[in-house]
Amino acid sequence: MKTQHLTTNQDETRALGETLSRQLQPGDLITLSGPLGAGKTTFVQGVARGLEVATDATSPTFVLIIEHEGRIPLLHLDAYRLENKCFDAIRDAGVTDFLDRTDAVKLIEWPERIADFLPTPRFAIVIDYGDNDNERRIEIIEKEN
Numbered sequence: 001m002k003t004q005h006l007t008t009n010q011d012e013t014r015a016l017g018e019t020l021s022r023q024l025q026p027g028d029l030i031t032l033s034g035p036l037g038a039g040k041t042t043f044v045q046g047v048a049r050g051l052e053v054a055t056d057a058t059s060p061t062f063v064l065i066i067e068h069e070g071r072i073p074l075l076h077l078d079a080y081r082l083e084n085k086c087f088d089a090i091r092d093a094g095v096t097d098f099l100d101r102t103d104a105v106k107l108i109e110w111p112e113r114i115a116d117f118l119p120t121p122r123f124a125i126v127i128d129y130g131d132n133d134n135e136r137r138i139e140i141i142e143k144e145n
Contacts, residue, residue, distance in 0.1 A: 005138045006130060013039045013127075013136055017046020020123065020140065024051070026072050027102040029119065031111035034127035039136050040109045043127060048074055051105060059109070065094055073104035083113035090117050 007013045024030075024047070032040040041059045048057035053070035059078055068074040077098055082090060090096070095117060098106060111118055124141040 001142045003140045005140070007136045007138060008132070009134045010039070010042050013042045013138070014046035014049065016138060017043040018050035019046075021047045021050025021105075024072065024105045026104060028123070029099070029106045029108070029121040030123045030125060031118070031121045032107060032109045032125045032127065033112060035129070038127045038129060040127055043125060043138070044076055044107055044109070047105070047107065065098055067104070075101060075104045075106045077106070077108045079108055079110040079113045085114070087117065090114060
């Protein structure tokens with residue numbers, strides 16, 4: 001199933017992430033694609049709020065993976081710096097352990113950079129710029145099991 005949304009500010013983008021969080025279960029994998037600065041981390045902040053995460057959800061670009069405690073643990077991976085890495089490098093970065101976790105919701109920003117190593121996500125989110133400065137076009141694709 002595919003739904004399309006238009007948000008006009010960051011609060012609406014966060015609210016959409018929070019709404020999605022109500023459908024999430026431990027073990028779910030969500031991918032977030034879109035250009036730099038489009039709002040992927042903003043969307044993650046909404047998911048985190050919905051999962052009752054008490055810590056700030058920031059981009060893990062330089063640490064790769066951040067784990068947040070919440071009603072359901074939230075694992076947040078930024079694969080931006082993993083492009084063109086071999087399996088051993090991906091494994092050594094902790095990605096396979098990340099993917100093996102069944103007790104947490106797993107979110108991956110920049111999944112296209114490690115697509116060969118990823119299973120099919122439950123939700124694939126694509127965020128792009130809208131026509132106005134703060135608008136975002138957000139497509140949510142729920143994959144069939």
